[in-house]
Amino acid sequence: MIRLSGIRKRFGANEVLKGIDLEVSTGEVMAILGPSGSGKSTLLRCINVLERADEGVVQIGEHALDLRKASRADILAHRRRTGMVFQHYNLFRHMTALQNVMEALVTVRGMSKSAAREKSVRALEQVGLGHKLDEYPARLSGGQQQRVGIARAIALDPEVLLLDEPTSSLDPELVSEVLDTIRAIAGQGITMLIVTHELAFAREVADRTVFMENGVIVEQGRSADLFERPGSERARQFLRHHGGYRRLASRQSIL
Amino acid sequence: MSFDLEFAVRALFLIASALPTTFMLTLVSTVCGLVIGIAVALIRLNNVRVLSPLAAFYVSFIRGTPVLMHLFLVYFGLPVLIDEAGSWFGAANLSVRIPLVGFVLTAFSLTAGAYLSEVVRSGISAVDRGQLEAAYAVGMTRGQAYRRVVLPQALAASLPNLANIVVGMLHGSTLAFTLTVVEIFGKAQLVAAQGWNYLESFAAAALLYWGLTVLIEHLAARLERRINRFAKGGVA
Numbered sequence: 001m002i003r004l005s006g007i008r009k010r011f012g013a014n015e016v017l018k019g020i021d022l023e024v025s026t027g028e029v030m031a032i033l034g035p036s037g038s039g040k041s042t043l044l045r046c047i048n049v050l051e052r053a054d055e056g057v058v059q060i061g062e063h064a065l066d067l068r069k070a071s072r073a074d075i076l077a078h079r080r081r082t083g084m085v086f087q088h089y090n091l092f093r094h095m096t097a098l099q100n101v102m103e104a105l106v107t108v109r110g111m112s113k114s115a116a117r118e119k120s121v122r123a124l125e126q127v128g129l130g131h132k133l134d135e136y137p138a139r140l141s142g143g144q145q146q147r148v149g150i151a152r153a154i155a156l157d158p159e160v161l162l163l164d165e166p167t168s169s170l171d172p173e174l175v176s177e178v179l180d181t182i183r184a185i186a187g188q189g190i191t192m193l194i195v196t197h198e199l200a201f202a203r204e205v206a207d208r209t210v211f212m213e214n215g216v217i218v219e220q221g222r223s224a225d226l227f228e229r230p231g232s233e234r235a236r237q238f239l240r241h242h243g244g245y246r247r248l249a250s251r252q253s254i255l
Numbered sequence: 256m257s258f259d260l261e262f263a264v265r266a267l268f269l270i271a272s273a274l275p276t277t278f279m280l281t282l283v284s285t286v287c288g289l290v291i292g293i294a295v296a297l298i299r300l301n302n303v304r305v306l307s308p309l310a311a312f313y314v315s316f317i318r319g320t321p322v323l324m325h326l327f328l329v330y331f332g333l334p335v336l337i338d339e340a341g342s343w344f345g346a347a348n349l350s351v352r353i354p355l356v357g358f359v360l361t362a363f364s365l366t367a368g369a370y371l372s373e374v375v376r377s378g379i380s381a382v383d384r385g386q387l388e389a390a391y392a393v394g395m396t397r398g399q400a401y402r403r404v405v406l407p408q409a410l411a412a413s414l415p416n417l418a419n420i421v422v423g424m425l426h427g428s429t430l431a432f433t434l435t436v437v438e439i440f441g442k443a444q445l446v447a448a449q450g451w452n453y454l455e456s457f458a459a460a461a462l463l464y465w466g467l468t469v470l471i472e473h474l475a476a477r478l479e480r481r482i483n484r485f486a487k488g489g490v491a
Binding site: 048050076079080082083084086088090091092093094095096103104107108136137138152153156 | 383385386388389392393394403404407411485
């Protein structure tokens with residue numbers, strides 16, 4: 001379970017998050033939608049404190065982190081309950097796919113190399129890259145790199161997986177392999193927050209969807225409801241503008 | 256006056272006996288310099304209070320003065336500092352126990368440290384910020400993130416500059432002879448002085464320096480090729 005209360009963040013004069021409250025229960029998948037600049041990526045980055053929010057509390061399971069007062073040690077312990085998948089993959093460039101996944105298991109978790117290796121191979125097989133263990137990121141396609149990124153995150157058994165526009169920098173023909181991977185992981189009951197522009201995917205995979213704009217949550221609800229009967233005019237416009245309805249109509253052929 | 260080839264060959268072997276000293280001076284000062292350089296670069300990049308302006312002063316001063324000056328400042332200055340500190344603990348004239356090569360290594364390390372800090376700094380800046388974020392996201396501490404992720408890539412990115420500094424330190428090590436530490440250049444002078452065969456002796460020494468330089472460049476190029484396996488089109 002993850003609960004956000006009163007998350008506020010400003011960059012200079014610009015208030016990017018204006019008090020966000022949100023709860024995701026264990027095993028639930030939540031999609032966050034919104035126009036660019038709505039603060040959705042910043043919100044995700046505030047959850048694992050890559051961005052330090054000015055105010056607010058993030059609770060994961062029993063552990064609450066007051067973002068205003070948190071010490072470096074608090075933040076570290078908190079981060080280790082989360083995993084993150086980045087828009088630009090951010091794989092460690094000087095390490096092979098296998099080393100990327102193993103690295104934190106060894107340095108952070110203190111696992112033995114052989115146990116870490118075994119676990120990492122399993123994670124990479126799970127994302128369909130069991131045959132690319134020893135490749136460096138530079139020799140992998142974008143889709144493969146992102147799948148390594150997903151393996152790296154899930155190998156740590158995070159209580160919450162944060163995905164920040166995981167398919168936004170991929171060539172169109174590579175999007176589906178990454179979405180398939182995410183769908184498979186979502187099916188295993190891991191708690192997920194996913195910022196995405198893939199509306200059809202959000203509707204299909206996310207149990208609930210949140211629509212954000214200008215640093216506030218405009219609307220949230222079960223994905224099916226939000227997509228079919230958006231309550232707010234803004235969400236309606238957004239969905240129409242992004243071809244939500246059109247894509248939904250041909251959803252069957254896409255998926 | 257003609258060139259005595261036979262003597263030059265003999266000189267080459269005589270002078271080669273000083274190779275280990277030159278090698279040691281270059282290696283130790285570069286390694287110590289790298290440690291200093293990484294520390295200084297991190298202090299400056301993270302804007303550490305108090306230390307950051309001190310580090311900036313150190314880099315500016317060292318880069319703004321000749322290496323020979325560092326050597327003499329350390330040679331005449333370090334004993335004053337050490338004896339002053341020693342007298343507090345009731346130990347007089349500690350500095351006479353420092354071997355000359357100790358002064359040389361201290362001075363050269365300080366020189367290398369300042370130059371290398373700039374190399375490391377630009378290397379770290381070349382590493383994409385996403386790398387640090389990914390390291391934090393998997394739960395690393397700042398120290399782990401730098402040790403395991405940022406610095407290896409930064410050093411890989413700065414390898415060509417690093418090789419240049421090593422070559423510079425190799426050539427700069429000739430100055431050690433001003434404090435009578437006998438490295439290649441010093442040995443060449445001693446060999447030459449026996450029979451006034453200066454040209455032959457220095458030509459032989461030059462050949463050794465050239466060989467060492469080519470060796471360093473070759474090693475750097477090999478290392479670079481290995482790194483390029485993962486860093487297609489740059490590290491960042």
